[in-house]
Amino acid sequence: xxxxxxxxxxxxxxxxxxxxxxxxxxxxxxxxxxxxxxxxxxxxxxxxxxxxxxxxxxxxxxxxxxxxxxxxxxxxxxxxxxxxxxxxxxxxxxxxxxxxxxxxxxxxxxxxxxxxxxxxxxxxxxxxxxxxxxxxxxxxxxxxxxxxxxxxxxxxxxxxxxxxxxxxxxxxxxxxxxxxxxxxxxxxxxxxxxxxxxxxxxxxxxxxxxxxxxxxxxxxxxxxxxxxxxxxxxxxxxxxxxxxxxxxxxxxxxxxxxxxxxxxxxxxxxxxxxxxxxxxxxxxxxxxxxxxxxxxxxxxxxxxx
Ligand SMILES: [Fe+2]
Numbered sequence: 001x002x003x004x005x006x007x008x009x010x011x012x013x014x015x016x017x018x019x020x021x022x023x024x025x026x027x028x029x030x031x032x033x034x035x036x037x038x039x040x041x042x043x044x045x046x047x048x049x050x051x052x053x054x055x056x057x058x059x060x061x062x063x064x065x066x067x068x069x070x071x072x073x074x075x076x077x078x079x080x081x082x083x084x085x086x087x088x089x090x091x092x093x094x095x096x097x098x099x100x101x102x103x104x105x106x107x108x109x110x111x112x113x114x115x116x117x118x119x120x121x122x123x124x125x126x127x128x129x130x131x132x133x134x135x136x137x138x139x140x141x142x143x144x145x146x147x148x149x150x151x152x153x154x155x156x157x158x159x160x161x162x163x164x165x166x167x168x169x170x171x172x173x174x175x176x177x178x179x180x181x182x183x184x185x186x187x188x189x190x191x192x193x194x195x196x197x198x199x200x201x202x203x204x205x206x207x208x209x210x211x212x213x214x215x216x217x218x219x220x221x222x223x224x225x226x227x228x229x230x231x232x233x234x235x236x237x238x239x240x241x242x243x244x245x246x247x248x249x250x251x252x253x254x255x256x257x258x259x260x261x262x263x264x265x266x267x268x269x270x271x272x273x274x275x276x277x278x279x280x281x282x283x284x285x286x287x288x289x290x291x292x293x294x295x296x297x298x299x300x301x302x303x304x305x
Contacts, residue, residue, distance in 0.1 A: 021235070021287035029066040029279065030294045031073075034257055036272055038223050039302045040200050043171060046300040049075035049101070052207075052228025053278025055086040055113060058093050063280060066295075067097040073297055076168050078104050078156075081228035081276060082111030082180060082207035084147060086118055086283050091147050095154075105168050106156035107175055111207035111229060112183035114147060115140035118284045159205045161187040165196070174199035176222065182208035182229060182247060188216050195221040201300070209249045209275050214260045218271040224300070225273045230254045232277025236290035249275065255294075274298060 039046065049070060056063065078101050084094055095102065116138070148158055157164040159177025166173045174196035179185035186206065195202035201224065204217035209227035217225050232255040233242025242254040253262075255277035259270050279293045 017289070018287065021289040025288045025290075025292060026281060026286060027062045028292050029063070030292045031070075032256075032294050032296045034274070034296055034298045035301055036224065036257065036274070036298050037301050037303050038201065038272055039171070039300050041302045043200055043302055044169075044300050046077065046169060046171060046201075047073070047075045048077045048079060048298045048300060049073060049104075050079045050081070050226055050274060050276050050296040050298060051279060052081040052276035053083040053111065053113075053231055053280055054094065055083055055278075055280030055282055056090040056094050056097070057087040057283055058089050060280070063293075064093060064097040067279070068099055070295055071100040075101075075104055075297065077166070077173075078106035079203070079205060079226045080106065080108040080151075080156075081205060081226050082109050083113040083228065083278070083280075084108075084111075085114055085142060086280070088117070088141075088143055091143055091150060094147070095150055102151075102154035102156070105166050106151070106154075107159050107164065107166075107177065107203075107205060108148070108151050108156055109159050109177045109205050109207055110144055110148070110179055110185075112180045112185075113142075113282065114144045115142055115183070117141050118282045120284050161185075161190045163191050165199070171200040172196075172198070173201045173203060175203045175205065176217070176220075177205035178213060180207040180229075181210040181213050186210075186213055188213060192216065193220060195223075197221070204271070208247045209253075209273065211248045211260075214271070214273060218260055218269050221269055222271050225260060225271050226276075227273065228276045228278050230275055230277065231281065231288070232291040232294070234281060234285070234288055234291055238290045242291070257298075 160179040176191040204222035204225040208229040260273040
């Protein structure tokens with residue numbers, strides 16, 4: 001009798017956690033704010049909105065409503081680090097959600113999930129291996145070209161294995177990005193070389209924060225790097241944090257601001273790295289725990305000294 005009661009309590013508690021993670025926290029969107037002292041003395045401030053891993057499907061009305069609300073922040077620049085869609089029907093709803101943000105200078109790269117529709121997988125597999133290598137076994141089946149074409153037509157810069165430049169609030173910004181390293185589509189050789197030394201700010205963008213690629217951006221003189229992909233660990237342990245990052249970055253840099261490389265090599269260069277925990281989840285793993293979905297407003301300020 002006692003064993004049966006314990007089993008019942010455990011089952012109810014388990015169902016409550018699953019319900020919380022999939023219904024409540026998955027829709028409990030947060031705006032994180034962060035200052036980054038990365039501009040030349042006397043410049044700025046510059047407000048950069050970082051969105052990532054929206055994984056949009058047309059039925060996610062709360063998510064679309066939150067994305068729509070971000071325009072009220074009036075950012076100077078928007079950085080989208082990919083995994084924007086999770087359905088062939090999501091491009092239109094994504095554009096509708098971004099709305100006035102598309103009139104703001106913006107840049108984007110793809111994540112692997114912009115190319116490949118979600119498949120049913122064991123969500124616990126991330127505990128013993130990453131999903132690298134799962135994506136380029138088949139042809140893309142999502143409308144990534146339409147997605148990129150619409151964002152480009154709106155004026156956003158496509159940084160998939162490309163360089164670019166923008167002038168925002170009178171600041172010259174040099175940019176470079178790569179397609180998703182997690183899917184083996186990154187071609188750093190196409191953007192390699194010293195970042196423009198006369199620019200006020202040099203930004204690097206990539207979906208998955210793979211350290212070898214981050215190393216190259218930092219060595220080429222990029223000041224500030226943007227990534228997503230990790231979902232902040234997605235299913236975290238309160239008081240411990242992320243169990244896994246699903247890529248090469250270490251657990252304690254699974255989201256937020258850090259330096260890369262963490263310890264500056266002698267005479268080497270370092271960059272600020274911002275990893276977004278992202279706004280969505282794969283529809284096949286629709287839960288977040290102790291890891292709220294987020295967008296980030298980074299206020300760039302002058303360096304000290
Ligand atoms: Fe993602």
